[in-house]
Amino acid sequence: MDGLATERLKLALKVLDSLYGCTVKVTNAELETLKKSYLAGDVAGLKIDDIAVAVINEALDCLKAARQRAKIA
Numbered sequence: 001m002d003g004l005a006t007e008r009l010k011l012a013l014k015v016l017d018s019l020y021g022c023t024v025k026v027t028n029a030e031l032e033t034l035k036k037s038y039l040a041g042d043v044a045g046l047k048i049d050d051i052a053v054a055v056i057n058e059a060l061d062c063l064k065a066a067r068q069r070a071k072i073a
Contacts, residue, residue, distance in 0.1 A: 008037045009059050012052040019049055 011034050018024040035043045038051050039058055046054075 005059050005062065008034075008055050011037070012055040015048060015052045 011030060014024060015026050015031065015034055018026040031048060034048070034055065035051060038046075038055055040054060043051055
């Protein structure tokens, strides 16, 4: 996993934690960064927690694909 993917995951987890915990705060800039990091398309109409989960799922899918490629090679 590259550094950008790791940062997307960290931010997505931080956003989810901020929604369900009171100790973590997320800035508007971080929310915008998370929205921009959503690679699957338009974020219009999506709640921020749905975007965070989608970003995490995208990263997991990339990891699975990389593992499959490694098994074949």
